[in-house]
Amino acid sequence: MLEYQVKASYLYNFARFITWPEDVVARQGNFNLCIVGAERFGSALDALAGERVNGQTIALHRLEQAGQARANRCHLLFIASGRDGTATGGPERGLLTIGETPGFLERGGIINLVEVNGRIRFEIRQPAARQAGLVVSSQLLGLAIQR
């Protein structure tokens, strides 16, 4: 459970340390945070709903599968392990994809959460982020596991 509390706070912090393209931000009122496999977080996600990030209010969307992201106009899509299937494909403009499955980045994901020595860390595929029009803070890059 603690693990997903940390992960929830990570999702929030990724939202803060990554800059979305202007047009994507302007298009919608809310910051749509979409989760596939939300049941793993328990109540940890509840704290995020209503929180503000980059001047927008976070709206939580619990999805059944990754394919529903476009319909929900997601800014951030978290796909729990074992739920990514084949749906991710390539990077999509304005969508930050985060997974927790080994090989997630190879399958087109931008950030992957990894457990190292009991701590949760992350890897970033910078070219994919750039393709999605997302600007990752250099500090965030500094924290990422070097590949």
Added chain:
Amino acid sequence: MSPLVQGFRNLPLRWKTIVSMLGVTTISLMLVGAGQLVRERQGFERQMEQRLTLLADVIGLNSTAALAFNDAAAATEVLGALASDEHIMAGALYDTRDLLFARYVRSDIEAPLLDTAPNVGRPTFGGGMAAITRTVKYRGQPVGKVHLLADTTEWSNTLWDYAAVAAVLFVVVLTIGLFVSIWLQRLITGPIIDLAQLARRIGQERDFSRRAVKRSDDEMGVLVDGFNDMLDEIGKGRAEIEHGRDELRKLNEQLERRVVERTAQLEAANKELEAFSYSVSHDLRAPLRSIDGFSRVLLDEHSATLNADGRDSLERVRRAAQRMGMLIDDLLKLARVTRVEPNREEVDLSMLGREIAVALQNQDPDRRAQIVVAPGLRAHADARLLRIALENLLGNAWKFTGQRKEARIELGMTTNSAPVYFVRDNGAGFDMAYANKLFAPFQRLHSVEEFPGTGIGLATVQRIISKHGGRIWAESAVDKGTAFFFTLP
């Protein structure tokens, strides 16, 4: 007044000047030095504050992601950059719950870092250290706190160096100031001290011919001129006083000589006069006795050959001769009183008074008069002379109450520091306007027809009282009676 002020007040002028100059110099130097130190310190603190704030903000900015993602290793790495600044002793990052998150401590020291974040604010200085704590924010939201600890001992040393230099400078300036003020003091107080010494010397030696030397045309010059003028005046005044004193002495001597001469002349004249009047009076008695005696023989043996007119004339001759005899007796008495020196003894005045009262009553048995003599009156005086005086005073009282139905005569004493004796009657009295004539011989305030008398009695009384060193005076009013007072010291 404090002893310090009192001490300064009594200091010689020379030292007053030096102390004043040095005092002003010291105060100025201390103020300037202290001001400079404070300025330096403030400047340093401002500089330190800017530097620490900037550094803390840079560290904070670089640690935002590490704080957000709870990456202590990354945060420690960021803090490690502080090693490039040798003055930074330690740095720490605290998370949003104020718990120590990452730390950096310079390798050679042991810095006190708290486990919980100190209060955020401006830097604090103390113990050779400066400390600052600032909030780390990411896009306006706090993600933690950064705390820096800087070494200020180097700066304190600089300040101490500065103070040491200031102290050395202080001593140098004061030393120079001492010499300058000694030199200046000579210029200013020299003339005053000279003048004071001159004044003291003149006061001791009383030599008013000395003069002060004028050396400048300032207020001192005016003072010297004034001083010299004053000495001139004093010199003149003293000469005049000396001269006047000599004159006065001469005059006094002349006067005394003259007084001695005159006194001797007067005494001689007085003696001659007394001898003369005594012998005249004495010599006058014999012919007078013949006139009276032969008149009586004429009246006794030849009254038959005389008519009434002749007898009357002879009676008149006799009365006149008898009055003249009385006059001569009184004059002799006065003369005797004047010659005699009082032979003092204890005299019972009361007894004397009673004896005289009895004598008076016996002389005139038909008169009814009340004579009251106070008991226990005593005096240290010549009994014989005092008897004459009392006879005259009581006799006068007896005489001047002759026309009173209820005559009352009183002999008594009042004590007012010294005893004052009195003889009081309720007789005719007199006008006090003539009181000054009362004791002069042959002066009478009443006619012989009214009250018989020679006018010598009170003169005699006054001589007796003054022979005793006493004083006599009278209080009276017409028809209100008379009181004579006298003292016998």
